[in-house]
Amino acid sequence: MFERLGSALLLLLLAGQASAENLAQIHLPRALLHIRQQPIEAQLATTPKQRNIGLMHRTQMPQNEGMLFIYTDDAERCFWMRDTPLPLSAAFIDKTGVIVKLVSMQPFSDKSHCSEQPVRYVLEMQQGWFKKHEITTGERVNGIP
Known part of the structure; x- marks a missing residue:
């Protein structure tokens, strides 16, 4: 895990995007x-500031990693x-x-991409990840803190 964090830090530094906010996002x-048997290592964005920054300025992300945006209430969410x-x-x-x-x-x-109904969480993954694993609406995400 530390190797991935170091690689992400290096990429941000090389890209000239290494603001304090971006560096803090690496250490979430x-x-x-899990969705069915498919594991996901999710970074947790729980504060308004973390959710606002999200995955901005990132140029790569490993296949089974993503970011889970966690809210304290149910509302329509737009990304x-x-x-x-x-x-x-x-x-x-x-x-x-x-x-x-x-x-x-x-x-x-x-x-804007909106949920169109109240949600508490949003999980961002590399584009096509859900399709590749044949994950569709109605499936349950297990392990949400």
Whole structure:
């Protein structure tokens, strides 16, 4: 794990994107999630500042890693990709851990992708990850803290 953190730090430094906020995002707490038998190492974005930064400025992310945005209430959530060079897919997840909507998002886009119903969590993964693992709406994400 430390090797990946070091690699991410080096990439940020080389890309000239190494602000204090970006560096703090690398050291977010993590949780091991599962959808069916598929493991996901998720960084946990729990504060408003962490959620606002999200995966901005990241140029790569390992295949089974993602970011879980955790909210304290249920509400319609909207995500966009400003300042995010990675193509991502997002799963909007209700308070019981069930995926209610999946979307694909394009790098650097200001297009809003909304849950269209109240959700408590959003899981961002590399674009195509959910499709590759045949994960669809109605499936449960296990291990959410």
